[in-house]
Structure formats: C-alpha cells, structure tokens
Amino acid sequence: xxxxxxxxxxxxxxxxxxxxxxxxxxxxxxxxxxxxxxxxxxxxxxxxxxxxxxxxxxxxxxxxxxxxxxxxxxxxxxxxxxxxxxxxxxxxxxxxxxxxxxxxxxxxxxxxxxxxxxxxxxxxxxxxxxxxxxxxxxxxxxxxxxxxxxxxxxxxxxxxxxxxxx
Amino acid sequence: xxxxxxxxxxxxxxxxxxxxxxxxxxxxxxxxxxxxxxxxxxxxxxxxxxxxxxxxxxxxxxxxxxxxxxxxxxxxxxxxxxxxxxxxxxxxxxxxxxxxxxxxxxxxxxxxxxxxxxxxxxxxxxxxxxxxxxxxxxxxxxxxxxxxxxxxxxxxxxxxxxxxxxxxxxxxxxxxxxxxxxxxxxxxxxxxxxxxxxxxxxxxxxxxxxxxxxxxxxxxxxxxxxxxxxxxxxxxxxxxxxxxxxxxxxxxxxxxxxxxxxxxxxxxxxxxxxxxxxxxxxxxxxxxxxxxxxxxxxxxxxxxxxxxxxxxxxxxxxxxxxxxxxxxxxxxxxxxxxxxxxxxxxxxxxxxxxxxxxxxxxxxxxxxxxxxxxxxxxxxxxxxxxxxxxxxxxxxxxxxxxxxxxxxxxxxxxxxxxxxxxxxxxxxxxxxxxxxxxxxxxxxxxxxxxxxxxxxxxxxxxxxxxxxxxxxxxxxxxxxxxxxxxxxxxxxxxxxxxxxxxxxxxxxxxxxxxxxxxxxxxxxxxxxxxxxxxxxxxxxxxxxxxxxxxxxxx
Numbered sequence: 001x002x003x004x005x006x007x008x009x010x011x012x013x014x015x016x017x018x019x020x021x022x023x024x025x026x027x028x029x030x031x032x033x034x035x036x037x038x039x040x041x042x043x044x045x046x047x048x049x050x051x052x053x054x055x056x057x058x059x060x061x062x063x064x065x066x067x068x069x070x071x072x073x074x075x076x077x078x079x080x081x082x083x084x085x086x087x088x089x090x091x092x093x094x095x096x097x098x099x100x101x102x103x104x105x106x107x108x109x110x111x112x113x114x115x116x117x118x119x120x121x122x123x124x125x126x127x128x129x130x131x132x133x134x135x136x137x138x139x140x141x142x143x144x145x146x147x148x149x150x151x152x153x154x155x156x157x158x159x160x161x162x163x164x165x166x
Numbered sequence: 167x168x169x170x171x172x173x174x175x176x177x178x179x180x181x182x183x184x185x186x187x188x189x190x191x192x193x194x195x196x197x198x199x200x201x202x203x204x205x206x207x208x209x210x211x212x213x214x215x216x217x218x219x220x221x222x223x224x225x226x227x228x229x230x231x232x233x234x235x236x237x238x239x240x241x242x243x244x245x246x247x248x249x250x251x252x253x254x255x256x257x258x259x260x261x262x263x264x265x266x267x268x269x270x271x272x273x274x275x276x277x278x279x280x281x282x283x284x285x286x287x288x289x290x291x292x293x294x295x296x297x298x299x300x301x302x303x304x305x306x307x308x309x310x311x312x313x314x315x316x317x318x319x320x321x322x323x324x325x326x327x328x329x330x331x332x333x334x335x336x337x338x339x340x341x342x343x344x345x346x347x348x349x350x351x352x353x354x355x356x357x358x359x360x361x362x363x364x365x366x367x368x369x370x371x372x373x374x375x376x377x378x379x380x381x382x383x384x385x386x387x388x389x390x391x392x393x394x395x396x397x398x399x400x401x402x403x404x405x406x407x408x409x410x411x412x413x414x415x416x417x418x419x420x421x422x423x424x425x426x427x428x429x430x431x432x433x434x435x436x437x438x439x440x441x442x443x444x445x446x447x448x449x450x451x452x453x454x455x456x457x458x459x460x461x462x463x464x465x466x467x468x469x470x471x472x473x474x475x476x477x478x479x480x481x482x483x484x485x486x487x488x489x490x491x492x493x494x495x496x497x498x499x500x501x502x503x504x505x506x507x508x509x510x511x512x513x514x515x516x517x518x519x520x521x522x523x524x525x526x527x528x529x530x531x532x533x534x535x536x537x538x539x540x541x542x543x544x545x546x547x548x549x550x551x552x553x554x555x556x557x558x559x560x561x562x563x564x565x566x567x568x569x570x571x572x573x574x575x576x577x578x579x580x581x582x583x584x585x586x587x588x589x590x591x592x593x594x595x596x597x598x599x600x601x602x603x604x605x606x607x608x609x610x611x612x613x614x615x616x617x618x619x620x621x622x623x624x625x626x627x628x629x630x631x632x633x634x635x636x637x638x639x640x641x642x643x644x645x646x647x648x649x650x651x652x653x654x655x656x657x658x659x660x661x662x663x664x665x666x667x668x669x670x671x672x673x674x675x676x677x678x679x680x681x682x683x684x685x686x687x688x689x690x691x692x693x694x695x696x697x698x699x700x701x702x703x704x705x706x707x708x709x710x711x712x713x714x715x716x717x718x719x720x
Contacts, residue, residue, distance in 0.1 A: 088326065
C-alpha cells in the first residue's frame with residue numbers, strides 16, 4: 001500500500017484518486033474512499049451528496065477554491081493538486097478552504113510537492129501530503145517543523161507574531 | 167535601526183539550519199537540481215556564469231557598522247575581497263562556494279542579516295528612500311512600515327511560490343526616491359485631512375521586458391490595514407497571475423489584462439473578507455516599529471556658523487567645493503548634512519566596493535554619522551547624519567579611500583547591472599560600456615556643465631540597470647552572437663516617472679562613447695538657461711537627437 005504523511009506520521013494511503021475526465025457524468029464513483037475530480041462532483045452532486053463524508057474531491061491548480069465555497073463542508077477529504085511544485089496556487093486554495101469555506105476534514109496536497117514545502121503547506125491548512133516517488137517520508141516529517149516561530153497569521157496560528165510578542 | 171528580538175533571531179537561525187540541511191542533501195545527491203534551484207534562489211543564491219552569486223538583503227537600505235564589518239569579513243574570507251551594491255539596495259557577492267554558503271548565512275545571522283527571499287518567485291526585499299528619516303520633504307518615515315512589511319513577507323506561507331518575483335517599495339516623502347511607480351506594489355505614505363497616516367497604493371508597475379507605470383488602486387488605505395490589503399493583492403495575483411509563460415507572469419501583465427479598475431475591484435472584494443482580521447496592525451505594533459528608528463542624538467548646532475566655515479573652506483579649496491556641491495545633501499536638522507559616498511570612480515565596476523573600503527566606511531560612519539550607513543538604488547552609499555562643521559575633515563578622510571569622487575547625479579554616476587561579465591542572463595556586457603563612457607567624460611568641469619543626468623545601463627531586457635527610467639538608457643542586445651547596444655531617451659525615475667523611447671538601431675560597443683557624446687552635444691547646443699538634459703529632451707523631443715546621432719554614424 002502506498003504511503004503518505006498525515007499529521008505527523010507516515011500512514012497508508014487508503015484513498016483512491018480518480019483521474020481527471022472529460023465525461024464526468026459517466027464516471028462510476030466507488031461507494032467509499034474515492035477522491036473525485038471537481039467536475040465529477042459537480043455532475044453527480046445529487047447522487048453523491050448523501051455519502052459526502054466518505055467521499056473526497058480534488059481541485060486542480062487552475063480551479064479556484066471558490067468552486068467549493070458552498071460545498072466544502074462535509075467532505076471526508078479534499079485534495080489540492082500541484083502539477084509542479086513551483087505552482088503555488090494550492091497554498092491559497094488551502095487557506096480559503098480552511099479559513100473561509102469552513103472545511104475541517106483531511107486536506108491533502110497531491111501531485112508534485114517536495115519535502116521543503118511541508119512547513120508552508122502545513123501553515124496553509126494541509127494535514128496530509130503525498131510526496132514524490134522515492135521520497136524518504138520518515139525523514140521528511142522533520143521538515144514539518146523547520147521553524148518554531150512565524151511572523152504571519154495562518155491556519156495553524158491564528159495570530160500574527162506582533163499580537164503575541166511578549 | 168531595527169534590532170532583532172529573540173523571535174527574529176530564532177527565525178533567522180532556523181533558516182540557516184534549514185538551508186544547511188538542503189545544501190547537504192543537494193551535495194549528497196538527495197535533492198534534484200530542479201528542486202534545489204528555487205530553494206537556493208529563495209536564499210539569494212544564483213548560479214552565475216563563473217560562480218554562484220549570493221545576494222544579501224539590506225532591508226530598505228539600512229546598515230549598521232557591525233553589519234558593514236561583517237560584510238567586509240565575508241568579502242575577504244569567502245569571496246575575492248569585494249562585493250557589489252545592487253540597484254535594489256542589496257549587497258551581492260560574486261564568488262562564494264556553494265558548500266560555504268550556509269556558513270556565510272550563519273555569519274550574517276549573527277549580525278541580524280539574511281538572504282531570505284532576495285531572489286526567486288516570492289516577495290523580495292522591500293526597498294525605500296535612502297534619505298528616510300533625514301529628508302526635509304518627508305511626510306512620514308517609511309522605515310517602520312518597511313520593517314513591518316519585511317516581517318510579514320518573510321516566510322509568508324501562502325506566497326513562497328508566486329508566478330514570478332514580487333517587489334514592493336515604500337516612500338514617505340513628497341519626492342519619490344524609491345521608484346514606487348515601477349514596482350509590483352508601490353506604497354506612498356500619505357496623510358489625510360484629519361492628519362491620519364495611510365497609504366496610496368500603486369500596483370502593476372515594473373521595468374523588465376514590458377515596462378509599465380503602476381496604477382493607483384487605492385488613494386488612501388488607513389495604515390492599520392496595510393498587511394491585510396497586501397495579503398489581498400498578493401492572493402489575487404497568486405491565484406490568477408499567468409504561469410504558462412514566465413515573460414507574462416508578473417503582476418503588471420495581470421493588471422493590464424484585467425484592467426486596473428477590475429483588478430482593484432477584485433482586491434476590494436478579497437480585502438472585505440480580511441479586513442479587521444487578526445492581521446490588522448495594532449497601534450502597539452506601529453509604535454514598536456517606530457520606536458526602532460529613534461532619532462539619533464543630534465546636537466544643537468549653530469547652523470549659520472557651520473555654513474560660514476563651509477563657505478570659507480570652499481573658497482579656499484575648489485576640489486572640496488565641487489564635492490560639497492555634488493555629493494552632499496541638505497538635512498532636515500540644522501547643522502547636519504547627508505553625504506553620498508560615490509561608488510563610481512572611473513575604472514571600477516559601478517557599485518563595487520572592497521573589503522577594506524567597507525571597513526573604512528564603517529570607521530567613517532562610527533566617527534561621523536552615528537554608526538549607520540545606507541545603500542542607494544543608484545548603487546552608492548550614504549552617511550546620513552554628518553555634522554556640517556565636520557564635512558571638511560570627513561572629505562579629507564574619504565578622498566584617499568576612493569569614494570569622494572564628486573560625481574553624484576552626473577553622467578558618470580551611472581547605474582549599471584553586472585552584465586555579461588558575471589550574469590548568465592545577460593545578452594551583453596555592461597561594465598566595460600560604463601567605463602568607456604566614464605572615460606569619455608573625465609573632465610569634471612565639463613561634467614558639471616552637463617549637470618544632472620541619469621544614465622542607466624542594463625545588459626539585457628530584464629532591466630536590472632533600470633535603463634527604461636534613465637534620461638539616457640542603454641540596453642545590451644544580442645544579434646547573432648554579437649553584442650550591440652540600443653539607446654533610449656527620455657526615461658525618468660521618481661515623482662515624474664516616464665519610460666524612455668528607443669532612439670533607433672543599436673550600436674556596437676566601440677561606438678557607444680561617441681553616441682553618448684553626440685547626445686550630450688545636441689543637448690548643450692539646444693538647451694536654454696537652466697534646463698537639464700531631461701528638460702531639453704522633453705521640450706524638443708527625440709528627433710534632433712536622432713538626426714545627429716545617425717548622421718554621424720553614416
């Protein structure tokens with residue numbers, strides 16, 4: 001079973017990621033544990049709504065978090081795709097999902113993210129991370145805490161440093 | 167000057183440890199080239215033509231003498247004995263060893279310096295007015311706000327992987343010396359009728375391939391909202407800025423494509439969500455930042471008698487008079503002056519300074535100017551608070567050290583990027599062009615007769631030498647492997663910002679001194695009483711210049 005980092009541990013990746021599709025109506029969504037593309041969710045929302053808490057949805061980097069403004073709450077998981085690790089749109093998407101659209105479930109970074117981004121990803125609200133092939137996940141966990149202090153308010157620390165300075 | 171507290175100190179130390187780990191993983195082959203690239207860039211480390219180049223941040227251009235001496239030490243021990251003042255007030259080292267860069271960063275951290283986000287697609291070092299706090303045309307000292315913005319932008323978790331680099335400049339004076347109109351975000355500190363402090367916000371300015379003057383999207387943003395408003399702007403850019411073409415990825419392209427009004431609407435809508443949230447500045451924080459820039463312990467000086475002494479010294483010593491006239495600037499406090507140290511003597515790459523010069527500048531600053539120094543975007547240094555009655559002594563001390571060349575603001579005080587001698591992006595060399603022009607105009611009296619003139623040279627269209635806003639701008643271009651130089655006229659930086667127009671076909675390197683000479687001849691011939699080069703250009707247009715330059719070339 002493939003592994004990933006969730007919170008501060010290496011765990012099995014039990015979710016199945018359904019690939020992007022041009023025929024979202026036709027996709028057969030498994031009963032539980034599937035992460036569907038945004039367009040599949042939109043096309044089959046009526047059928048999927050009732051089992052949302054065992055369902056995941058994923059946003060591509062060109063899909064704004066706003067697309068899930070009214071729907072984010074209640075999903076078992078939301079994944080945000082990084083087609084390349086330099087494509088930083090997902091950082092904003094994560095904060096919006098957490099801070100504006102009230103998503104409290106597992107927020108997962110997928111695609112191409114690297115160990116050295118974990119600290120920022122965590123600050124923006126992600127709590128699970130699929131790193132590339134061959135990444136040493138046990139060692140990578142250390143990068144979740146590269147810094148013990150931060151200047152800005154974010155998902156993990158609601159107050160900027162200037163409101164906390166002794 | 168701002169002093170780090172335990173939090174700031176901890177953050178820079180943890181950064182050093184993080185980068186040390188990344189460098190070790192890279193050297194051990196555990197981190198791929200393309201993955202290490204943005205990580206090292208976010209620590210200011212480029213791989214250049216000959217060696218890595220390390221860009222160290224000088225936040226808003228302020229340095230104390232402990233920092234200067236540390237930079238001298240780094241130049242001596244890790245480099246070839248010199249460094250370079252960049253056009254964004256930073257310090258660049260041209261010859262560090264990659265494996266030693268973590269040690270350099272550790273040395274910098276000891277003196278409250280870093281290279282964080284001095285490069286890469288992230289929010290860069292915030293720049294400002296080199297005369298902040300000492301200029302008589304200042305409305306509000308911009309430095310406390312610059313420091314607040316520095317902290318906000320440092321390791322901002324959401325904005326470390328933007329579509330492209332992102333530069334913010336802040337001015338607090340009537341006359342803009344921070345080039346706020348040609349930055350991704352330009353902030354002009356203003357006061358409203360009630361006397362409250364706020365910001366006029368410009369967005370989408372920039373030089374580079376597509377020079378654009380920024381658009382005002384907010385006439386008065388109350389100071390406490392500045393960080394949430396910046397969050398709103400950069401969030402819109404992060405989500406909507408183009409990522410398919412790096413030449414179209416700057417925020418100016420987004421603002422242009424969307425229209426400034428529409429962009430402003432989007433920012434307002436985003437800001438409406440963030441407004442009054444925890445990122446709203448507290449009065450305590452504004453006070454804390456302001457208290458970090460206390461007024462130096464100025465003495466009550468007899469300005470009239472100091473001036474009389476200066477007049478006397480000037481009449482006895484014409485060389486001193488020249489220096490006083492060109493390199494010394496008025497100060498808001500009576501009896502004090504700001505002194506420009508010229509880093510543009512002929513024969514030295516503009517902005518280069520050696521280890522022993524840095525130490526000498528530190529000694530001068532300790533003796534004459536409260537131990538503080540400023541870097542300028544014109545690639546010089548400034549000692550901000552020198553007593554007028556000590557200027558003569560200062561000049562005598564500065565002259566043998568090589569930075570009392572009395573050419574500030576003249577044609578030979580030119581802005582110049584490192585160019586093809588160092589930079590791997592460059593299409594052409596720029597330093598030898600600068601030198602050949604400086605040699606052409608080596609007569610000081612003639613130079614003073616020409617008057618104020620900004621000549622800016624960039625070795626490629628990335629425009630690090632700000633050629634678009636030079637009265638005379640020179641751009642290195644590559645034509646089938648050969649280096650040529652395109653000339654632009656009529657650019658202007660500052661309050662009356664304008665972008666230069668291309669004169670015509672490009673020239674070979676050897677033609678450049680004569681081309682500039684011809685441009686100057688036209689100006690001298692056509693000028694009327696009191697006109698500087700740019701005034702004459704604005705009055706007569708480009709045609710007379712073009713005619714002469716290309717007539718002679720035939």
